[in-house]
Amino acid sequence: MKQISSDFAPPLKLIAPFFKFGVIYYLLAMLTLLFFKPDFVYAQTDVAGWVHLFLLGFVMMIIFGAMAQLVPVVLEAGHAVVDVYYVIMPLLAVGTVVMVAGFWITPVLLPYGGLLVLIAMIIFAIENFATLKKTALKTLTVSTVKWSNAYLLLGILTGFAIALGLAGSLSIDVGLMLKAHVYAVLGGYVVLTIIGLSLILVPMFSLAHGFDETSINRAFKLVIGSAGTVFLGALFGWESMMYIGYTVTILGILFYLHQIYILATLTVRKEMDIWAKSMIFAYGSLIVSLLLGALYFLLGRESVLHASVWFLLMGFIASMITGHLYKIVPFLVWFERFAPLVGKKKIPMLHEMYSKEGASVFFWFNASGVVLGGIGLLFESDIWFKAGASFLFAGALFLMVTMQKMLSYGSDEDTSTEA
Numbered sequence: 001m002k003q004i005s006s007d008f009a010p011p012l013k014l015i016a017p018f019f020k021f022g023v024i025y026y027l028l029a030m031l032t033l034l035f036f037k038p039d040f041v042y043a044q045t046d047v048a049g050w051v052h053l054f055l056l057g058f059v060m061m062i063i064f065g066a067m068a069q070l071v072p073v074v075l076e077a078g079h080a081v082v083d084v085y086y087v088i089m090p091l092l093a094v095g096t097v098v099m100v101a102g103f104w105i106t107p108v109l110l111p112y113g114g115l116l117v118l119i120a121m122i123i124f125a126i127e128n129f130a131t132l133k134k135t136a137l138k139t140l141t142v143s144t145v146k147w148s149n150a151y152l153l154l155g156i157l158t159g160f161a162i163a164l165g166l167a168g169s170l171s172i173d174v175g176l177m178l179k180a181h182v183y184a185v186l187g188g189y190v191v192l193t194i195i196g197l198s199l200i201l202v203p204m205f206s207l208a209h210g211f212d213e214t215s216i217n218r219a220f221k222l223v224i225g226s227a228g229t230v231f232l233g234a235l236f237g238w239e240s241m242m243y244i245g246y247t248v249t250i251l252g253i254l255f256y257l258h259q260i261y262i263l264a265t266l267t268v269r270k271e272m273d274i275w276a277k278s279m280i281f282a283y284g285s286l287i288v289s290l291l292l293g294a295l296y297f298l299l300g301r302e303s304v305l306h307a308s309v310w311f312l313l314m315g316f317i318a319s320m321i322t323g324h325l326y327k328i329v330p331f332l333v334w335f336e337r338f339a340p341l342v343g344k345k346k347i348p349m350l351h352e353m354y355s356k357e358g359a360s361v362f363f364w365f366n367a368s369g370v371v372l373g374g375i376g377l378l379f380e381s382d383i384w385f386k387a388g389a390s391f392l393f394a395g396a397l398f399l400m401v402t403m404q405k406m407l408s409y410g411s412d413e414d415t416s417t418e419a
Helices: 012-035 045-075 082-104 107-132 140-166 174-206 214-236 239-266 274-299 302-337 356-378 382-408
Strands: none
Touching: 012 045, 012 082, 012 302, 012 382, 045 082, 045 107, 045 140, 045 174, 045 302, 082 107, 082 140, 107 140, 140 174, 140 214, 174 214, 174 239, 174 274, 174 302, 214 239, 239 274, 274 302, 274 356, 302 356, 302 382, 356 382
């Protein structure tokens, strides 16, 4: 397990807004699912609006907040300009709203929302690269930060080009550009970030030690190459090149899953807390997504593809994020408010800073919603899909309340031990 230091961690007041707004956007994304039908095409602007609400408002917001904390800790070097995160958060928050409004109300707004998001992400990427220059470490996690930020820049530039194209300000092939944009963001940035952080967080929270890293190093190299292959194939319309990239991506993810299996066999943690349950469900969903993706290439049915993407986004990525929130947020609050009191007075344990019962309710609502929604998409059943969306919305309510209480734990306003 990699040893990390907290000496370079930024203050909680800088990071907390990312988590607060991320969870709010997650709640809104789950609420709006109730108004969608399970039979759709990805070219629909309302679907594109929901995807951006989920990915920008929730996934990117939480990842940016987590990276603000973890990047300097892992690199053992302070942020180059930490105060830029006070600017990144509102730019991303407002830009997301304007972009979603552009998809749902009028495309005229898309370039404006896209520009705000573009500025936020460029600032984030530049600050990360500047921070990377301050470290001499050459670990896998450091490499993933470099490559993931490079793909993030490609993703946001193609995304802004798409926004201009939809608004009629730029003449481009939106379909091809969209594929390049999606793969740069999801395959390049999000997946690489998860791979890099998994090498730090999963061993740390599962208490796994002394493991071989061959599989995750292979996964890292394969995903880097496949993301670039698909990006170029989509950009120039070379479909055969894209299929090669898809295949290599699947191979890379299989190596990543093998690394997670190795960690699971070494763990000494026996308690099935909210984090452990979320990780099991997340990796189970990833396997289901891969199987459905392979089935789609055999059958060519759009509903199978929709279900595959659903289990990837809602089952794997969302569960990975929410599960880690129950570990990361209590630690950040504890470190800032209680660490100085060690040896002076009784302080709470991390697991005491949220309600286990409330976390369990969230998990089962979330897991049930993902499974029911996936079945609804697979068989294009409106009843099953709406049932899944209802469970997800209920779970999101629990998550938002829990997040607020975790962040306020030990403050002057709230010193209770319940969440």
